[in-house]
Amino acid sequence: MVMVMNSVMTTPAGPTLGPEIPFDRALALIQRLQTEHPEWCRTQLSRELCQHWDWRRPTGQWRDMACRDLLLKLERAGHLVLPPRRGTSPNALRNRTPLPVPHDTEPIREPLRDLLPLLVAPVATGTTDDKLFNCLVARYHYLGLRNTVGANLKYLIRDRHGRPLACMLFGSAAWKTAARDTFIGWDERVRRRHLPLLTNNTRFIILPWVFVEHLASHVLGRVLRRLNADWLAKYGYRLQLVETFVERSRFRGTCYRAANWMHLGATSGRSRQDRDRTLQVGVKDVFVYPLQSHFREVLCHDDA
Numbered sequence: 001m002v003m004v005m006n007s008v009m010t011t012p013a014g015p016t017l018g019p020e021i022p023f024d025r026a027l028a029l030i031q032r033l034q035t036e037h038p039e040w041c042r043t044q045l046s047r048e049l050c051q052h053w054d055w056r057r058p059t060g061q062w063r064d065m066a067c068r069d070l071l072l073k074l075e076r077a078g079h080l081v082l083p084p085r086r087g088t089s090p091n092a093l094r095n096r097t098p099l100p101v102p103h104d105t106e107p108i109r110e111p112l113r114d115l116l117p118l119l120v121a122p123v124a125t126g127t128t129d130d131k132l133f134n135c136l137v138a139r140y141h142y143l144g145l146r147n148t149v150g151a152n153l154k155y156l157i158r159d160r161h162g163r164p165l166a167c168m169l170f171g172s173a174a175w176k177t178a179a180r181d182t183f184i185g186w187d188e189r190v191r192r193r194h195l196p197l198l199t200n201n202t203r204f205i206i207l208p209w210v211f212v213e214h215l216a217s218h219v220l221g222r223v224l225r226r227l228n229a230d231w232l233a234k235y236g237y238r239l240q241l242v243e244t245f246v247e248r249s250r251f252r253g254t255c256y257r258a259a260n261w262m263h264l265g266a267t268s269g270r271s272r273q274d275r276d277r278t279l280q281v282g283v284k285d286v287f288v289y290p291l292q293s294h295f296r297e298v299l300c301h302d303d304a
Helices: 023-036 042-053 064-076 090-094 128-140 178-184 188-197 215-235 254-258 295-299
Strands: 153-158 164-172 198-206 241-247 262-266 284-290
Touching: 023 042, 023 064, 042 064, 128 153, 128 164, 128 198, 153 215, 164 215, 178 262, 178 284, 178 295, 188 198, 188 295, 198 215, 215 254
Parallel strands: 198 241
Antiparallel strands: 153 164, 164 198, 241 284, 262 284
16 A cells, blocks of 8 residues: 655545555656556546555455545646546535435434434445435534545434434544544554544434433444444454544533543644645544553554
């Protein structure tokens, strides 16, 4: 696998699991392939690069979308010109506003005990639940819903009667977070290798018509108890740690604290797109939840 870095980028869409390739060598290879194969489209170019660098996910699949993201960053920085698109970008299609799905918004006010046992299971892509999940998160979460790059899991939580109560989405971990990285104790090179063993709870919403005390922390506990088994079934490897970022101006992180997540501090208020250190974003509290007792041993192991 390859990692190219310079002042115009911090990382491709996914972390590395193998040797690094210097930026100039990587760029020279891309330019040579474009010169030798002017007929290649973007897909052919990215697939050839993945094979040349042996750039794979932990499951063995090519990191084609991560490579495509790298190529786009290089083009935006003026290092190369990609072939014209031959069709609509898949990301553009995935980022369209989800179609509305009819759903009941009758208030739910029963005590938690009357809703148990909750129905918790991963949402399979393309199913009716997937369409409902996308609709609910896009409509009711303040951040909306965008395409998730890399490994991810969706959960639609229902009560014993089948009524939707909450939605949770887990996706790629943040590339770099000082509070988390200090807590783990890994260095930059090891972090690049083992970042796929983390996931980020990027969306969590109790639906706005649901008024049930202690539901949020109960849902967190239920999902985390099965997250590793579901991740293993889908991707073939286990996670070590879960993270999330809670925007201070909106939330206090009460449910995460009640579910025994660890508060590590706060972000710096900078965006990873802020190359000139001028873009201010909301400060977020950083929470983590270890999924394995020996997570540091695994995450800090230098297997180079």
